[in-house]
Amino acid sequence: MSMHRVFLAAVIGVCAVSLPCALAQDQEKLAVTHGPYLQGVTESSATVIWFTNKTCVSRVEYAPQGTSADSSAVMTAVAGRHGLIDASAGLQKITLTRLEPGVRYEYRIISREIAKFDPYEVVYGDTLIEGPYRMQTWNPRKSGYSFCVINDIHEKTDRLNSLLDMVPWETTDMMFLNGDMIDHWTRENQVFDGFLDTCVRRFARETPFVYVRGNHETRGALARGLLDLFPTPAGRYYYGFRHGPISFLVLDGGEDKPDANKEYSGLVDFDAYRAEQTRWLREAVQGESFRRSRYRIVFVHMPPSATSPGHGVSQIHQLWSPILNRSRIDLMLCAHTHRFARIEPVEWANHYPILINAPDMMVHVDVSESRLGVTVTKLDGQVVESFELQARSW
Ligand SMILES: [Fe+2]
Numbered sequence: 001m002s003m004h005r006v007f008l009a010a011v012i013g014v015c016a017v018s019l020p021c022a023l024a025q026d027q028e029k030l031a032v033t034h035g036p037y038l039q040g041v042t043e044s045s046a047t048v049i050w051f052t053n054k055t056c057v058s059r060v061e062y063a064p065q066g067t068s069a070d071s072s073a074v075m076t077a078v079a080g081r082h083g084l085i086d087a088s089a090g091l092q093k094i095t096l097t098r099l100e101p102g103v104r105y106e107y108r109i110i111s112r113e114i115a116k117f118d119p120y121e122v123v124y125g126d127t128l129i130e131g132p133y134r135m136q137t138w139n140p141r142k143s144g145y146s147f148c149v150i151n152d153i154h155e156k157t158d159r160l161n162s163l164l165d166m167v168p169w170e171t172t173d174m175m176f177l178n179g180d181m182i183d184h185w186t187r188e189n190q191v192f193d194g195f196l197d198t199c200v201r202r203f204a205r206e207t208p209f210v211y212v213r214g215n216h217e218t219r220g221a222l223a224r225g226l227l228d229l230f231p232t233p234a235g236r237y238y239y240g241f242r243h244g245p246i247s248f249l250v251l252d253g254g255e256d257k258p259d260a261n262k263e264y265s266g267l268v269d270f271d272a273y274r275a276e277q278t279r280w281l282r283e284a285v286q287g288e289s290f291r292r293s294r295y296r297i298v299f300v301h302m303p304p305s306a307t308s309p310g311h312g313v314s315q316i317h318q319l320w321s322p323i324l325n326r327s328r329i330d331l332m333l334c335a336h337t338h339r340f341a342r343i344e345p346v347e348w349a350n351h352y353p354i355l356i357n358a359p360d361m362m363v364h365v366d367v368s369e370s371r372l373g374v375t376v377t378k379l380d381g382q383v384v385e386s387f388e389l390q391a392r393s394w
Helices: 003-017 156-166 189-203 224-230 272-286 289-291 311-325
Strands: 032-039 044-062 075-077 088-096 104-118 120-136 145-150 172-177 209-211 239-243 246-250 295-299 331-334 342-343 353-357 361-367 369-377 383-390
Touching: 032 104, 032 189, 032 209, 075 088, 104 353, 145 156, 156 189, 172 189, 172 246, 172 361, 189 209, 189 224, 224 311, 239 289, 246 289, 295 353
Parallel strands: 145 172, 172 209, 246 295, 295 331, 331 353
Antiparallel strands: 032 044, 044 075, 044 088, 044 104, 104 120, 145 361, 239 246, 342 353, 361 369, 369 383
């Protein structure tokens, strides 16, 4: 029996015997309110996130696709700190480890309600199981796949849904959300209503997205908690990773205006943050895997500019372009301006093409060992741009 079938049987079995929660403080049933969705995928790990309406203890069971449920290959992951397994309502965030590169897995999420949580008496209530869902890890040896990029959704889920209609899911290993998915973060539900619930419904349970922070996501009283919902392998917004023949660099351009601008009320320090990234970037482009990749692609929400008076975009250029110009970058993917542009390499600025995607367009990149096929399509189906980048020998 496949793990899929075994999991389904298990769900029915557990639900049938779950205790009616006599001790529950209210009549609401234990439920997943958001998610699950995949984040922070690497060659050997991935994080699964979901939210519950009640205090519970959660785990994820996972195994290579096709594994039977009673096999010793089924692994269980929980989250905890300082010897205590997490037990709370709301965010459930569990990292799966001991994964192998390029292997397809199935996982299911399990949350067990804690109906009474006294120091010496814990009474469990209902158990909730969802899944199985499929996922795969990154694989530096994978020869072909595709990825898509959307950006500047600004909580317009109708447009997000229409853009997602254009994604060829069969070959798409990951989505890039290149910033400004929300206007700011002041209400918790803004993230869920603005784009996350749509992404979960459409793909994010099984196809991970890489969230590149935009300048609007730095705004609002809740903005400092964004990384809790969208954790990265590095534990910060800027990092690098490898999948197939591509090394990706994800950079965080911060805000567009000077730190002292009255709009930020003295609460930002992006000059120092960009300097910190500059030091990291110098090291990152020296890495063995990065240098030996067939392609190198950079994501940053705000495009670098050698001519604009804008503080953020000119600082991104001054700090990062010299490093990237020495690092044989094949393509930079940006957003922010809300206007499509393809900027050709020039000697005095960027030595690599820069593609600025518009809010009503989607970038699709078809990856193979010999070429990158880049297509930008508008919501009405019009192909705005299509070109190939040949792999360079090293
Ligand atoms: Fe922006």
